[in-house]
Amino acid sequence: MTQDTTPQVLLNPEFHVGPDLAGWYAVGGGDGLRTAMADPKACLTTIEASGLRGMGGAGFPTSRKWGMLAERDAADKVIICNGNEDEPGTFKDRVLLETSPHQVIEGGLIAALATGANYLYYYINPHHMKGLAAMRRALEQWLVDDLFQDMQKALGKSMHIYVVESSGLYIGGEETAVISSIEGGFPFPRVKPPFPVESGLFGKPTIINNVETLSNVSHILRNGADWYQNLGIGKAAGTKLYSLSGDVLRPGLYELPMGTSLHDLVFIHGGGMLLGKEFKAVFTGGPSNTLLTKKDLDVAMDFDSVRERNSRLGTGAMIVISEGTSIVRKVTEYMDFFAKGSCGQCPPCKSGTFQIARILERFSTGDSTESDLAALENLCKILPGCGRCALIDGAVTVVESSLETFRDEYLAGIQRS
Amino acid sequence: MTTGISYTEALAAFNRTNDYPMRDDALPKDDLLRGFHPDQAGEAPIPLKIGVNSGMPCHPRLAAILQSNALIDDVNIVGAEIQNTDILVIGGGGAGAAAALTAADKGARVTLATKLLVGDSNTVMAEGGIQAAVGQDDSPQRHFNDTYKAGHRLADKELVKQMALDGPDVIRWLIQMGVAFDVLDDRSFGGRLKRKKPGGATAPRILSCKDYTGLELMRVLREAVNLHPNITIMNRCPTVELLSDDYGNCAGAVVYNLERRRFIQLRARRTIIATGGSGRLHLNDFPTSNHYGATADGLVLAYRIGARLREVDSFQYHPTGLAHPPHLRGGLVSEAARSLGAKLVNGLGERFTDELQPRDVVASAILREIAEGRGVERDGQLGIFLDVTGLIADNPNILKEALVSLAHLAGKCELDPSTTPLMITPTLHYQNGGVVIDRHGESTVPNLFCVGEVSGGIHGRNRMMGNALLEIISFGRRAGARAAEGMAEAFASRPGIHHVHDWQRQLSMAGLPLDIHGPTLFPDYGHFNLAADAKLASSFAAE
Numbered sequence: 001m002t003q004d005t006t007p008q009v010l011l012n013p014e015f016h017v018g019p020d021l022a023g024w025y026a027v028g029g030g031d032g033l034r035t036a037m038a039d040p041k042a043c044l045t046t047i048e049a050s051g052l053r054g055m056g057g058a059g060f061p062t063s064r065k066w067g068m069l070a071e072r073d074a075a076d077k078v079i080i081c082n083g084n085e086d087e088p089g090t091f092k093d094r095v096l097l098e099t100s101p102h103q104v105i106e107g108g109l110i111a112a113l114a115t116g117a118n119y120l121y122y123y124i125n126p127h128h129m130k131g132l133a134a135m136r137r138a139l140e141q142w143l144v145d146d147l148f149q150d151m152q153k154a155l156g157k158s159m160h161i162y163v164v165e166s167s168g169l170y171i172g173g174e175e176t177a178v179i180s181s182i183e184g185g186f187p188f189p190r191v192k193p194p195f196p197v198e199s200g201l202f203g204k205p206t207i208i209n210n211v212e213t214l215s216n217v218s219h220i221l222r223n224g225a226d227w228y229q230n231l232g233i234g235k236a237a238g239t240k241l242y243s244l245s246g247d248v249l250r251p252g253l254y255e256l257p258m259g260t261s262l263h264d265l266v267f268i269h270g271g272g273m274l275l276g277k278e279f280k281a282v283f284t285g286g287p288s289n290t291l292l293t294k295k296d297l298d299v300a301m302d303f304d305s306v307r308e309r310n311s312r313l314g315t316g317a318m319i320v321i322s323e324g325t326s327i328v329r330k331v332t333e334y335m336d337f338f339a340k341g342s343c344g345q346c347p348p349c350k351s352g353t354f355q356i357a358r359i360l361e362r363f364s365t366g367d368s369t370e371s372d373l374a375a376l377e378n379l380c381k382i383l384p385g386c387g388r389c390a391l392i393d394g395a396v397t398v399v400e401s402s403l404e405t406f407r408d409e410y411l412a413g414i415q416r417s
Numbered sequence: 418m419t420t421g422i423s424y425t426e427a428l429a430a431f432n433r434t435n436d437y438p439m440r441d442d443a444l445p446k447d448d449l450l451r452g453f454h455p456d457q458a459g460e461a462p463i464p465l466k467i468g469v470n471s472g473m474p475c476h477p478r479l480a481a482i483l484q485s486n487a488l489i490d491d492v493n494i495v496g497a498e499i500q501n502t503d504i505l506v507i508g509g510g511g512a513g514a515a516a517a518l519t520a521a522d523k524g525a526r527v528t529l530a531t532k533l534l535v536g537d538s539n540t541v542m543a544e545g546g547i548q549a550a551v552g553q554d555d556s557p558q559r560h561f562n563d564t565y566k567a568g569h570r571l572a573d574k575e576l577v578k579q580m581a582l583d584g585p586d587v588i589r590w591l592i593q594m595g596v597a598f599d600v601l602d603d604r605s606f607g608g609r610l611k612r613k614k615p616g617g618a619t620a621p622r623i624l625s626c627k628d629y630t631g632l633e634l635m636r637v638l639r640e641a642v643n644l645h646p647n648i649t650i651m652n653r654c655p656t657v658e659l660l661s662d663d664y665g666n667c668a669g670a671v672v673y674n675l676e677r678r679r680f681i682q683l684r685a686r687r688t689i690i691a692t693g694g695s696g697r698l699h700l701n702d703f704p705t706s707n708h709y710g711a712t713a714d715g716l717v718l719a720y721r722i723g724a725r726l727r728e729v730d731s732f733q734y735h736p737t738g739l740a741h742p743p744h745l746r747g748g749l750v751s752e753a754a755r756s757l758g759a760k761l762v763n764g765l766g767e768r769f770t771d772e773l774q775p776r777d778v779v780a781s782a783i784l785r786e787i788a789e790g791r792g793v794e795r796d797g798q799l800g801i802f803l804d805v806t807g808l809i810a811d812n813p814n815i816l817k818e819a820l821v822s823l824a825h826l827a828g829k830c831e832l833d834p835s836t837t838p839l840m841i842t843p844t845l846h847y848q849n850g851g852v853v854i855d856r857h858g859e860s861t862v863p864n865l866f867c868v869g870e871v872s873g874g875i876h877g878r879n880r881m882m883g884n885a886l887l888e889i890i891s892f893g894r895r896a897g898a899r900a901a902e903g904m905a906e907a908f909a910s911r912p913g914i915h916h917v918h919d920w921q922r923q924l925s926m927a928g929l930p931l932d933i934h935g936p937t938l939f940p941d942y943g944h945f946n947l948a949a950d951a952k953l954a955s956s957f958a959a960e
Contacts, residue, residue, distance in 0.1 A: 247918060249925055274921055275486075275931055324490035333911050340910075366496030413496060 009219050009231070009239050010212065011255040016099040019137035021145060024102035030147055032218030036110040037154040043114035044070065047217070049225035051237030056082060056173075056210030057285070057314045059303030065207050068197045069115040072205040077117040080182065080201065081108055083124040083131070083211045084166045084173035087286035088337055089317035092241040093211035095253055097124065097131030100215070101138035107214030109142075109151055109159070110221055115207070118157045123178055126165040135163050170341035174389045175208050177343070188345055189389035212241055233259030236302035240313075243285060246320035247274045259302040262292060266320055277322035281405065285317020287334050288394025290401040291327075311401075327406040328413060331399060332360040338395040348386035352379060353395055360399070363413040373410060376403065419787065421794035422764030424840075430766030431802055431838060437762050440769045444785070446778055453781040453788065455734055455843075456878075459701035462730040467923040468720050469861070475729045478700050482713060483720050483729070485935030486924060487917045488657045488947050489680070494671055494914070497680040501908060502528040502649070504900050505669055505683050507656045507715065508691035510538030511631070511886065512869030514638035515893025516689045516858075516900070521647035523901035528683055529648055530672045532655035532692075532938065533710050536639040539693050539870070540889065542708060543631030544751030544822050545615070546623035547591075547890075548883035549584030552612055555620040557581040564884055567617045567775050568849075568877020571728070576875045576892075579856045580884070583891035588624060591890065595637045598624045613756050615882040617775040623883045628753040628822045631886060651681075655938050656692075656714065657947060659722045659865070660684065661916040662909035667722060667865035669912060678951055684912055687864050687900035690715040691893065694848035694870035695732075697940045704747025705845040706738050709943075714936035715871040719852045722916045724860040724867070728850025731878040736761075736779040738844020740793075740800025742830060747844045752776075752882045754805055754823055757815070762802040762838065763791040777879045780843040793840055802838035809835040847885065849876050858896030864903070866896040 009015075017023035024030070036043050048063035069077055081104065085093040096104060108120045122139075124132045139161060142148050152159050164182055166172045172187035179201050181187040200206020216238060220228045229237045236259035245251045249271030256265065262282065266272070273279055282292040290311040292299065299309055306313040321330060339353040359376050362368040380400040384393050403410060422430075444452070451457050462474035467484055475483065506517045509531030521527045529535065550560040560581040565572055588610075592598065600608030612621035626633035642648055654672040660682065662668045669685040692715030696707025705711070720726055737750040755761075755772045761779070763769055763786045770782035783801055786792055792799045805823065808815055816824040816834065827834040851873030858866045869889045876884060924931055939945040947953070 249922055251922075274918060275925065324492055326492045326495040329491060329495055329913075333913075336911065364495055365499050409495075 008255050010096060010100070010103070010215050010241060011253065015103055017102070018099065019101050019134045019141065021102055021138070021141040028222060029102055029106060029218070032221035033106050033109055033147060033151060035221045036113045037151055040113040040154060043110060043221065046221060046225045047114065050220045050228040051232070052213065052216055052220060052228065053303060054210060055212035055240070055316070057312070059313060062209070062213055065209070066111060066115050069117060069205055069207045072197065074205050076119060076204045077115060078119040078121065078201045078204050078206040079108060079111050079115065079117045080121045080123055080178055080206060080208045081211055081214050082173060082178055082208050083122060083128070084178065085125055085128070085211070086168070086170045086173060087315060087317060088334060089243055089245050089283065089287055089319040090285045090315040091243050092253055092316065094128040094131045096211050096215050097128060098134050101134045103215045103218060104135070104211055105138055105142055105161070107217035108161070110217045111209065111214060112159060113151065113155055116155070118155065118159055119201070119204070120159065120161045121182055121201070122163045123166050123182060124163060126168050132163070132165065139163055170337070171343045171391065174391070176389070178208055179206065186343070188343055191388050231257055232302065233257045233300060235304070236300065240301065240316050242301065243315065243317040244270050244320070245317070247277060247322035247325055248272065248320050249274055259300040259305065261297070262299050262301055262318070263297040265301065265318060266297070270320070273320070273322050275324070277324045279320070280323050280325070281321045281327065283319040283321070283330065283334070283398065284311055284313060285315035287317065287319055288398055289314055290397060291405055293405055326364070326409065327402050328360070328409050329364045331402045332357070332364040334398060335360050335395060338391060342391055346387040346392070348383055349392040352383045352386070352392055355379060356395065356399060363410055366413055368413050370414060373414065419790065419799065421787065421790060421792035421799045424793055424795035427764040427793040427802070430764065431762055431804070433766055435807060437760060437766055437768045440767050443770070449781045449785065450777060453784040454777055455701045455703065456731055466927045466929060469723055469725050470720070473726070473729070476700050476732070478698055479695060479713065479729055481933060482698065482717055482935045482937055484924065484929050485717065485933045486921065486931050487721070487914070488934050488936070489671065489914070489953070491914060493951070493953055494680050494682060497671065497682050499682045499684060500528065501684050502526050503686050503904055504528070505530065505685035505688045506691060507531070507670060507688065508538070508693060508869070509533065509535035509652070510691060510693055510869065510889070511540035511634055511638060512889035512893040513689070513691035514635070514642045515890045516691060516868055516897035517648050518638070518641055518645060519894045519897030520901040521645050523898060525647065525901040525904055527648045528651060528685070529642065530651040530654045530656060530670070530683060532653070532714070534652045535642055535650055536635045537708065537710065538635065539708050539711060540886070541632045541635045542706065542749060543886050544628045544749065545753045545756065545882045546613065546625030546630045547588070547634070547886035548615060548622045548881065549588045549624060549887060550581065550622060551585050551588055551610060551624070552620060552622065555622055557584060559619055560584060560622060563618045564881055565877070567881045568879050570877065572877035573874035575856055576854070579895070580875060580888055580891045584887055587887060587890045587894070590894070591634065591637070594641060596634055597626055599626060613753070614773070615756060616752065616773045616779070617881050623756065625753065627818070628751045628820050634886065654681070656718065657936070657938070658914050658917065659688065659718050660912040660914065661722055662912050663915070665723060665916055666863040666909065668909035671914070673947065673951060680951070682912070684908060686903050686906055686908060687866065689858070689866040689868060689896050689900055690719055690852070690871055691869045692871050696845045698937070700732060700845060703734065703843070703845040704738055706735055706747055706749035707845070709940070712937035712940060713848070714938060715867065716851060717936040719860060719862070719865065719867055719871070721920050722862055722865065724862045724865060725853040726851065727853050727873040728878060731849040732845060733776055733847035733849055733880050734780040734843040735846035736776055736783055736843050737803055737841040739826070739830065739839065740842035741795050741798045741840040743796065743798060745829060746798065748826065749844065749846070750803060750826060750839060750841055751822060754803065754820060756882070757819060758808055760804045760807065762804050764793045764801065765791055775879055775881065783843055787842065795840060798840070800840040800842040803841045804838045805834050806836060806838065847880055849873070849878055849880055854892070856895065857899035858892045859899065866900055868892040868896045
């Protein structure tokens, strides 16, 4: 993996000290937290000015989420750091948890100061064994550290931090499923409203932040909002971790300025297409969004610019597809993933993902007919909005988009049979 | 250009006496091997550049195909039918058949896919016999010692031990299946097994069916495979790529049906590669005794998915391949002839080596005679004489009783073996190394087994006569039994050819050529181009 751009925050090897708190302090760790402790109220302003947004996929401004929690008048407030990461093609949070757990924890403590939260949960996918172990070791070190004692004084109440294992299921990453899971149940998504910030974990006001989001926080507090804002390209702020995979020469995790173009990611950082094959499309993470195609190579990969192309940046996963790889086979693979990942609460999602997967399987094995294509299109029309969470919507989006853009690949399947 | 003594002169020297004088200029064994064995005197090995064995020396021609690009891309398997099976056996020779039968007997559903036809393999070409320590004067320990020593003490002891211990039970199994081994007593039922002494052994240990033992073995195994209700046979379906899951484990294979010209995805819980060796790559430009299918396909596929290899710079050159007539060049004259007392005679009418030494030594001695101008030259072909005239004089029935294949071969050469010697030269015979396996035949890639000649470690750097037939049955049965244990496990999800993309990255980064595609499937002269045959839409695999 080559990194030829200088501004590295999260992937800066300097900060990859593992679960070693002294090592973390040695590279400037703790400074951000001290800044926050000096003036907790200023945190929100700093984060707002930095332009930090939710890196879990939605891109919701972090300061607004924190602000909503800060406004709640409650004795107990909860922040959950979501490290369930299980989408195909996304592999950033596991790296952060493993290589720099103190970065994640300090970010959470600053968030607690900014919002007045006194419960902090790290909800981690048990499949990321190394990350989970690193977080547990790191947390033990914080709990006996003086800075943590001082932080509680600044907060004005005692701070409870837990590392909990998620179910390891894809659906367990959905906001309300995270809450169900920590409460001890199966990770069933819940109907919104009430939103978690109104009534979340055990009925307490709760917000959920992604691992990558919280990892940025201590650096912002330490180096200032302007510094972070200026790391991005154009209006976009900061850096982004892009999980690059698929038919490129050098797949891997890249931290680049937010707003780097898709072309640069694939052809400069990723080393270009594998064996020089033609670029065909990108599934963005993940992968439940509209496909980006050749005409989108110039897109700046920040939340707003990608949305202008009717797609989403999502987790920053970019699964690159060349002319040597079949879109139908890929979509079939992802649909199979969604069908297996559906929690089964909402019948349209449970049966719908299953039916679409079956039909796609026929396309990818050459057994499809014209009526299969019609059925697929019909399902794409009637299913969206039928689930309490967005799983079915994302699944339909990717099928619908592939049908629209790569219809000839579907038709080729019919002609063959 | 080396020349030899003309055939007429050599024949005159040969006919001068029946008691050929032994030359007295024998070289020490190590010098002989170093100077004349093709592994050491042929094309120099080169280190592999990519894969798990990076840096390991490999024959350059094999290295080119081991480090080749894939034949197919992801888009090519769109529309491919999917079949699920518990166990996929690739290869229809003796090892594949033994593995399939054993797994099927344990209740597994087995699919046996083969490039040619079941039984169309090197197994049927094994003439001499099969080793097994069944004699009262013999023991598995002696068998182990002889094998380990013949392999220059470089074999995996655990594997040799398992094979030697399996020997007697393998023979019992084969007899139960219906293999008619030669017996001493002239009885239709029972009788004591007839044993012969292989080159390099301390006790008579070769059991045979005249000089077509492999053919007899395969006759029985093929019938059993054909009749087994749990085995589905897919003839003429070469494997073009293995399937892998998200974790890089083996999950089956993509085969190409030559008759329907379609790809089929065979998804399997366990995959057993039994594709044999690599003689048809004609290393060092040698003729080969191997059958048409021996193009190292399994070795190439296993290496690409990440299996560790060993001794891929070591090959066995059988001392006695036909040197004349040209259209039969490379065809094997069984070691059975030498083990019965046939003599090797050079163009001067002299013997030059003890015919019962290990194969690498005898082959090197023959190559030395040829290189030093004492070979026989006929129609531009060089060789030396293999003399069975004395054997026939002593026992006029020997051609019917023991050397049936030899008589058949002599007929094809249009000569009378009772008066005229056969002209022979060493022929590329066996791949000593191969895929690293454990005692159950499992490779270093989970769910992938390799048995028979494709595997390595049993023979070190030189194989004894009769151990190949034992190995294929011993390890075929071991792998079949082990593979059948995984039946309760779920099928891998999302199998594909992900490992191929990782492989292509390595190829690109190492600057290796991308336009050489493998596995070979058929030798050059077969003029088979998968991309053209399958009308592949992508330009990727087109030459």
